[in-house]
Amino acid sequence: xxxxxxxxxxxxxxxxxxxxxxxxxxxxxxxxxxxxxxxxxxxxxxxxxxxxxxxxxxxxxxxxxxxxxxxxxxxxxxxxxxxxxxxxxxxxxxxxxxxxxxxxxxxxxxxxxxxxxxxxxxxxxxxxxxxxxxxxxxxxxxxxxxxxxxxxxxxxxxxxxxxxxxxxxxxxxxxxxxxxxxxxxxxxxxxxxxxxxxxxxxxxxxxxxxxxxxxxxxxxxxxxxxxxxxxxxxxxxxxxxxxxxxxxxxxxxxxxxxxxxxxxxxxxxxxxxxxxxxxxxxxxxxxxxxxxxxxxxxxxxxxxxxxxxxxxxxxxxxxxxxxxxxxxxxxxxxxxxxxxxxxxxxxxxxxxxxxxxxxxxxxxxxxxxxxxxxxxxxxxxxxxxxxxxxxxxxxxxxxxxxxxxxxxxxxxxxxxxxxxxxxxxxxxxxxxxxxxxxxxxxxxxxxxxxx
Amino acid sequence: xxxxxxxxxxxxxxxxxxxxxxxxxxxxxxxxxxxxxxxxxxxxxxxxxxxxxxxxxxxxxxxxxxxxxxxxxxxxxxxxxxxxxxxxxxxxxxxxxxxxxxxxxxxxxxxxxxxxx
Numbered sequence: 362x363x364x365x366x367x368x369x370x371x372x373x374x375x376x377x378x379x380x381x382x383x384x385x386x387x388x389x390x391x392x393x394x395x396x397x398x399x400x401x402x403x404x405x406x407x408x409x410x411x412x413x414x415x416x417x418x419x420x421x422x423x424x425x426x427x428x429x430x431x432x433x434x435x436x437x438x439x440x441x442x443x444x445x446x447x448x449x450x451x452x453x454x455x456x457x458x459x460x461x462x463x464x465x466x467x468x469x470x471x472x473x474x475x476x477x478x479x480x481x482x483x484x485x486x487x488x489x490x491x492x493x494x495x496x497x498x499x500x501x502x503x504x505x506x507x508x509x510x511x512x513x514x515x516x517x518x519x520x521x522x523x524x525x526x527x528x529x530x531x532x533x534x535x536x537x538x539x540x541x542x543x544x545x546x547x548x549x550x551x552x553x554x555x556x557x558x559x560x561x562x563x564x565x566x567x568x569x570x571x572x573x574x575x576x577x578x579x580x581x582x583x584x585x586x587x588x589x590x591x592x593x594x595x596x597x598x599x600x601x602x603x604x605x606x607x608x609x610x611x612x613x614x615x616x617x618x619x620x621x622x623x624x625x626x627x628x629x630x631x632x633x634x635x636x637x638x639x640x641x642x643x644x645x646x647x648x649x650x651x652x653x654x655x656x657x658x659x660x661x662x663x664x665x666x667x668x669x670x671x672x673x674x675x676x677x678x679x680x681x682x683x684x685x686x687x688x689x690x691x692x693x694x695x696x697x698x699x700x701x702x703x704x705x706x707x708x709x710x711x712x713x714x715x716x717x718x719x720x721x722x723x724x725x726x727x728x729x730x731x732x733x734x735x736x737x738x739x740x741x742x743x744x745x746x747x748x749x750x751x752x753x754x755x756x757x758x759x760x761x762x763x764x765x766x767x768x769x770x771x772x773x774x775x776x777x778x779x780x781x782x783x784x785x786x787x788x789x790x791x792x793x794x795x796x797x798x799x800x801x802x803x804x805x806x807x808x809x810x811x812x
Numbered sequence: 813x814x815x816x817x818x819x820x821x822x823x824x825x826x827x828x829x830x831x832x833x834x835x836x837x838x839x840x841x842x843x844x845x846x847x848x849x850x851x852x853x854x855x856x857x858x859x860x861x862x863x864x865x866x867x868x869x870x871x872x873x874x875x876x877x878x879x880x881x882x883x884x885x886x887x888x889x890x891x892x893x894x895x896x897x898x899x900x901x902x903x904x905x906x907x908x909x910x911x912x913x914x915x916x917x918x919x920x921x922x923x924x925x926x927x928x929x
Contacts, residue, residue, distance in 0.1 A: 596897065600867065603894035603913055604823045610915020611829040632825050 368392065380561055383407040383415070387568055397576045398432075404569045405435045406463070408545060408562060415561060416545040416554075417443065420479055420523075422494065423541040423573070427486050429495055431479030432541075436549075438475060443549045478522050486539060492516035497530035498542045503563055504530045505554060529554055531566035535574030543569065597768075601643050605636040650769045655702055655780035660695035660804060663728040663738065670707045670726065674715065682721040685711070690729035696736050696801040698781040703801075706774040710740040710797050713770060717744035717795065736803030741796040747789040755787065774799075814840040815928050816857075820850045820864040820876065821892070826913075830863070833917050839924070847871035851879055859887055860928045863920075866893040866904075874903045881906060888927045892920060 368389070373382050390403040405419040418436025422429045437443035449463060484495035493515045497504040507527050509515050528546035532539060545562055547554060612629040615621060621629075667687045671678075678685055696703075707726070714724045725741040747755060756775045761768035778785045778799050789795040817839045821827040827843045834841045842859070844850045846868055854862070862880065866873035877889055889907040891898070896912055898904050909923040 596895065600894040604826055607894075607913045607915045608823065608825045608829055611826075611833065611917065614915065615832070632828075636825060 383561070384564070384568075387565065391572065397573065400572060400576075401569060402433075402435070404565050404572075405433075405543070408543070408565055409436050415558060417547045417549040418475070418525075418545070420475075420544040421541065422479075422484075422498070422544070424486065424498070424539050429484045429486055429498055429539075429542060431482040432476075434475035434479045436475060440549050482519060482522065484516075492519075494519060494530045494542060494544050498532045498539045501532055501534055501539065503532070503559065503566075505559065506530070524548060527554055529559055529562060531562050533566055533570035533573060535570045538574070540570050540573045540577075598643075598647065602640060605640045605643075609633050609636045646769060650773055653702065653773060653776050653780070655699040655777060658697045658699055658781055661698055661700045661703070662695055663689050663693060663736070666700060666704055666707065667726055667728070669704050670711060673704075673708050674711050677712070677715055681715065681718070683715060683718055683724060684722075685724045685726065688725070688727040690727075693728055693730050693736050694804050696728075696738070696803045698783070698801050699777070702777040703781065703799075706777045706799070707738070707740065709770045709774055714740060714742035714744060714795070718742055719744070730803060731800060734802055736801055738799045738801070739796055740799075741794065743794040746791040746793055746795055747787070749791060752789065756785075814838060815860040816840050816842070817924070818850060818853060818859040818862045819843040820845075820847060820862065820868070820873065822846060822865060822868040830917075833921075834924070837921055837924075847873065847876040847879075850876060854880060854883065854885060854887075858885075861888050861890065861924060863890045863892050863924075866891060866895065866898050874898070874901060877903060877906050890920070890923055890927070 370385055370389070373385070384407075387404050387407050390400050393400075401421060405421060408415045409417060409419045416436075418434065420434040421432045423432045424430075437446050446463075449459075484491065486495065486499060488495070488499070491499045493504060493506060493512070495516075496514065505527075506512055506515060506529070509520055509523075509526050509528060523544070523546065525546035525548040528544055531543045531545070533541040533543065543562070543566055545554075545558075612632050616626060616629050667689065671685055671687060674685070711724060711726065718724070723743050725739070727741070728736060728738045731737040755771050757768075757772065774797075775785055778801075781801060783799060783801040785800070786798045787795065788798070815838075817834060819827065819830055819834070819841055821830060821843065822845050824845070827845065831841045831843050842853060844853060847864075848870060850862070850864070853859075864873040864876055871879075873891060873893070877891075880887065880889065888909075890909045890911055891904055891907045892911050892913055894913050899910055904910055908927055911920050911923055914920075
């Protein structure tokens with residue numbers, strides 16, 4: 362026997378401790394597509410989620426370059442405010458979504474005067490003898506401050522802003538880097554900070570540090586990928602345009618020679634005009650590729666889609682001894698996609714197959730149901746297959762085996778299928794042929810929507 | 813006697829331009845559109861200089877250079893490409909010069925003169 366449980370718990374067992382609930386809410390927030398600040402807010406709110414456990418107020422500093430800067434400060438400004446906030450947050454079944462919603466409205470409301478006060482506070486991280494709160498981050502230790510007004514290590518400006526007599530500083534660390542600091546106090550209830558509270562806070566500090574670190578790495582990765590893609594594109598455009606530009610320039614130079622014969626002059630002008638057309642074609646195709654935007658998805662009859670595709674390639678097919686067969690399984694009625702772009706994609710695949718086949722061969726365009734909700738469209742040819750050298754790269758832009766190819770066909774197809782919520786697979790063996798499989802959400806025949 | 817140059821360039825118009833310009837400069841030019849045909853010609857006859865593009869359909873210019881070296885042909889090679897970045901490719905060091913394509917062919921002509929006069 363097996364039992365299944367959900368990761369995203371909304372209600373907890375009575376015996377589940379409040380601390381465990383807090384960690385569960387924090388962990389769940391990492392499954393949501395929230396921003397870095399949103400998820401840090403969840404952690405801070407969890408730490409200040411009620412009068413019974415944790416703290417009253419939480420302050421977040423984040424490291425930016427060599428400075429520790431105040432980001433936000435969460436918590437009630439008065440005892441009345443505290444009561445109303447805690448009432449909301451202690452509602453049974455409250456989850457990360459409610460916490461996020463609550464925090465967002467709280468931070469944008471006028472009540473959020475605390476954050477405004479700490480936004481202007483920052484400390485250099487490289488200082489030789491730092492004051493509290495920076496000391497905790499620099500020394501990488503948790504520091505509990507009691508009798509803060511009389512502690513000489515506490516920065517006076519900070520103390521006047523905070524106003525609490527007792528507080529704890531939790532550094533946010535990852536590997537060898539200082540990423541920030543959380544400062545927690547009980548300014549409203551005036552309860553002393555217990556060891557148990559510090560333990561809870563230290564674990565939240567570890568989670569937050571790790572989370573900041575991961576999201577920084579992620580952002581760096583996205584930036585690097587983007588830079589690499591831009592670099593690749595720039596290199597590609599350079600090459601594609603340099604050849605025609607050099608040709609135009611060279612033949613134009615010849616035209617400047619006063620002794621140039623009339624026939625050569627005419628020929629040069631003709632070449633220049635053709636090369637300029639070529640450059641226009643390059644820019645047009647590049648623009649088309651960059652502008653792909655899939656519109657609203659609708660239920661599309663696969664038979665009609667196939668009809669349009671075979672019509673579009675008919676003249677190219679007529680030039681060769683190629684047989685194009687289409688097959689649609691009876692049970693399949695419609696697939697969910699953007700018909701314009703998916704039609705163009707299928708045309709691209711059939712076009713590629715025609716190029717690969719040479720003078721003769723067979724192309725099979727078929728559609729069948731793959732499972733209850735999914736359909737698969739296959740484009741199969743018995744051509745020479747994709748050379749193993751480029752096989753792993755066929756969906757990358759600017760990879761082509763064709764002399765005139767720009768390498769935008771298959772990346773375009775992939776972009777379209779992805780944008781329709783589907784996926785694409787390829788199976789190819791040298792000498793045996795190639796099959797592309799496009800998966801889309803589908804509807805069976807009996808539930809067909811009248812067109 | 814005119815010095816013999818083998819030109820490997822897949823762009824037909826560019827090929828025509830180079831051919832005309834180099835003939836004008838006093839060389840005898842044989843032009844081929846891909847690396848395979850270049851190898852066939854090299855095996856059959858001797859050249860004073862080879863000018864090759866890198867990105868071409870089929871075998872690329874770097875493969876071509878490797879194979880020319882394997883044939884132990886002692887012939888100067890100029891790489892003529894639209895890309896700056898191949899300079900970082902170790903095998904391009906085997907060539908005697910690396911010229912980025914330009915409509916003013918003065919740099920290419922200067923390198924040719926330097927290598928074979």
